[in-house]
Amino acid sequence: MHVGVLGAGIVGLATAWQLSQRGFEVSVIDRAAPGAGASGGNGAQLSYSYVQPLADPSIWKQLPKLLFSPTSPLKLRPQLDPLQWRWGLAFLAACNANTSRQTTARLLALAAESRGAFEAMLAELGPDCDFSATGKLVLYASGASLEGARRQLELQRAMGSQQRLLTPEECIAVEPALAAYRTQMAGAIHTPSECAADCLKLCVALESALRARGVRFLLDCEVQGFDRRGDRVAAVRTSAGDLEADAFVMALGTASHRLGRQLGAYLPVYPLKGYSITVEVDPSEAAAPRVSVTDSARKVVFARIGSRLRVAGMAELVGHDASIPATRIETLAAATRAVFPHAGRLDDLHPWTGMRPATPTGVPIIGRLDGAPANMLFNTGHGALGFTLAFGSAERVTRALAAVA
Structure with missing residues (x-):
């Protein structure tokens, strides 16, 4: 069976990898280079055990700030957009x-599921992607927020996650680079099994490996529509001509909503805009973190990827606006100076923005949808957990296709 994968971000490439593993013939289409979209400068964390959804009861208290504060890490700006x-x-x-x-x-x-599939890929491919498994700390600034985190910890622990609540002193014992931040922490959740990697470097490695396996890539190639015949898509219409296949997987991130409508399916996927900077770290002992860190108050994550520190954050519902305001980048730089003042020089920040494809609940859309053609499957809407969930959702799509191949 020939499968056309629409999208070469980490979700599309993971899908192509899993399909190739099962012996499918695969073609991958994207309008840009692999990893050039929301995957390229993401937070680099693989958060397998700490997955608290953005849609949480605490949002209601934050709503005035979301709507009106210019400095809020979460921002909602209503627009004349029915989808928004x-x-x-x-x-x-x-x-x-x-x-x-x-x-x-x-x-x-x-x-x-994703951890298992990702680890199998790592073992086989051995990609150069600055992978580490040093765990993660989620920091809380107040006793009230720490109590809320404790409830989430108990919920996740009952579901199999291995985590524990730490005092500020215990946080510093786990990650000495937090010593200067001692007075700003009420405590943290420690998940020792969490990982990190450079998602863009992994995308490049996957493309190379997939090409070597015979996977066809059609890059700089815009998906424009579909040749639908009855209950099936016969071909995808692109700027480089039609691509025929037996089945298709749509992994086009925020573009999935628009293209899904052409097929008669409603995909509640909206861009959740985020930002990142990447800095070279000071190699001195305890200057920069080795453990991944999330500052829950600032909504900023820190992940060590080789000799660099990825700092990412913010979540804005502002439509498809790819601009990078200097104030948002300065917010990330300020967070770095506050939490890790000795991490490295902040004179070359490599600013980035990406549009995370989010569903209202945070649960991605995987598989077939009512109203859509039977041979079009979807793999989109992963929000801020795209890197974490990519290989698991790819495995589910692959199983669905294998069942009818």
């Missing part, structure tokens, strides 16, 4: 304890 309003209302409806609990369970199950 429909998505936003569904998101607010998901901000309740029951939905958050159900989403956590679904994400943890998918993350566990």
